[in-house]
Amino acid sequence: MATQAQLILTSDVSGDPTNVDTGLITLTKAGGTNELDQTTGLGRVHLRSTTNKVLFAANAEGNDLAAKVYIINKSEDAALYVTVTINAQTIGKLYGGDFMFIPWSQTDTAASIEVAATNWTSSTGDIPVEYALFHEDTDYLTNA
Amino acid sequence: MATTTAQLILTSTDLLSDSLSVSAIGTLTGAGNSTGLTGTEGLGRKKLASGHAQYVLFEAGNRTADKAHKIYLKNTSTTAAEYFLITLNGEDMGRLYAGDWAFFPWSAHDSDNDIKIDPSADDMTLEYMLFTDD
Numbered sequence: 001m002a003t004q005a006q007l008i009l010t011s012d013v014s015g016d017p018t019n020v021d022t023g024l025i026t027l028t029k030a031g032g033t034n035e036l037d038q039t040t041g042l043g044r045v046h047l048r049s050t051t052n053k054v055l056f057a058a059n060a061e062g063n064d065l066a067a068k069v070y071i072i073n074k075s076e077d078a079a080l081y082v083t084v085t086i087n088a089q090t091i092g093k094l095y096g097g098d099f100m101f102i103p104w105s106q107t108d109t110a111a112s113i114e115v116a117a118t119n120w121t122s123s124t125g126d127i128p129v130e131y132a133l134f135h136e137d138t139d140y141l142t143n144a
Numbered sequence: 145m146a147t148t149t150a151q152l153i154l155t156s157t158d159l160l161s162d163s164l165s166v167s168a169i170g171t172l173t174g175a176g177n178s179t180g181l182t183g184t185e186g187l188g189r190k191k192l193a194s195g196h197a198q199y200v201l202f203e204a205g206n207r208t209a210d211k212a213h214k215i216y217l218k219n220t221s222t223t224a225a226e227y228f229l230i231t232l233n234g235e236d237m238g239r240l241y242a243g244d245w246a247f248f249p250w251s252a253h254d255s256d257n258d259i260k261i262d263p264s265a266d267d268m269t270l271e272y273m274l275f276t277d278d
Contacts (some may be wrong), residue, residue, distance in 0.1 A: 003156035009216060013184045022245045031225040039159055055258040069177055072168050079176040092249025095212055097170040099152055100248040103238030119179035
């Protein structure tokens with residue numbers, strides 16, 4: 001069940017161009033070569049609140065296992081951003097078109113990943129966000 | 145104007161019953177505008193030969209706060225069990241296992257918002273790059 005991720009960076013910021021290509025890397029479970037075999041699928045929400053919303057809830061069973069998070073701000077407005085936090089610690093702001101791909105250890109149950117349409121107003125329009133989680137913990141779903 | 149582009153390709157043919165294919169490409173721009181980022185600390189590598197203790201990779205105090213900095217990290221190890229733990233102001237983000245990479249925005253919203261790295265073993269090499277919006 002190979003799920004693979006690749007990043008290609010090209011830049012002419014420096015005097016000489018920079019080209020980084022990770023190649024397709026297989027997403028594996030913690031500490032081994034077994035492939036990640038679960039996902040939330042690709043989801044989409046329209047954010048219309050400056051309040052933090054839980055995108056991925058941390059789970060004790062996932063503590064220090066391997067998980068990968070993908071989030072993209074699909075807004076076409078460069079000024080509209082989504083603030084991404086983990087346990088109230090701001091990672092960064094995804095402006096229109098920006099994406100992120102990070103490992104997520106769920107070190108504790110407070111380590112949920114949250115998003116907020118921080119500069120949203122009723123006149124800016126919603127901010128569409130797409131996201132996916134690839135993980136290995138079998139008990140990711142929250143108990144009812 | 146300087147142009148930096150980042151492209152992500154996510155693909156899986158058999159994780160789900162239907163194949164998954166995601167491609168995203170974007171130009172890295174300043175906070176809230178369409179001007180390309182013009183600063184970088186360059187593509188670098190860091191290896192701690194011994195002691196494998198946590199170290200500060202990027203100091204928030206060196207950056208303009210609340211901007212659109214971008215960070216690229218890659219674990220170049222080929223030993224599956226070796227990882228770098230990425231920490232943000234004391235909060236663990238995640239473990240970057242052998243071959244894994246990460247790409248994310250960094251607000252550097254205050255001077256405590258350092259990006260710290262903790263290798264799980266000696267002699268591990270981290271590849272990194274920071275695009276700055278100062």
